[in-house]
Amino acid sequence: NFEVAPLIKNVDTYGAEWRAWWNAIQPPLRRRMAKCPLPVAEYKAEELTILRCGGEHGLVSVLLGLFWWGTLLGTSKQYDAQMKLWSAAVHDFQQCVEVMHDSGLATSGGSARKKARIS
Secondary structure, three states: OOOOOOOOOOHHHHHHHHHHHHHHOOOHHHOOOOOOOOOOOOOOHHHHHHHOOOHHHOHHHHHHHHHHHHHOHHHOOOHHHHHHHHHHHHHHHHHHHHHHHHHOOOOOOHHHHHHHHHO
16 A cells, blocks of 8 residues: 555564565575675576566565655664665666666567557
8 A cells, every 4th residue: 555654663673674575576596595684786687677567566665665764864863874774775776777777678568569559
């Protein structure tokens, strides 16, 4: 349900859980096995096709998760550390979207076909 924000009691815990989830939905070569803040930064566009989906693990959910985390940063007892983690996560997400866009992955597939049929 995108109309109601989740009840987030602890922004620090939410940030850690978001990063773990973001890492878990990555292509295998980008996943980190050890506890690290974010997935591996080096990848090829073709590896990101797994992220170009809808639903619970789709890009809209990822973006909303970042939004909810960002709006609650002011409640963190570790604001500076959380702001750095959140900014790095936003940058990583942005890089993924830019790589998909620049490679044509963002527009190829189901949604592009639907638009072509409507036109």
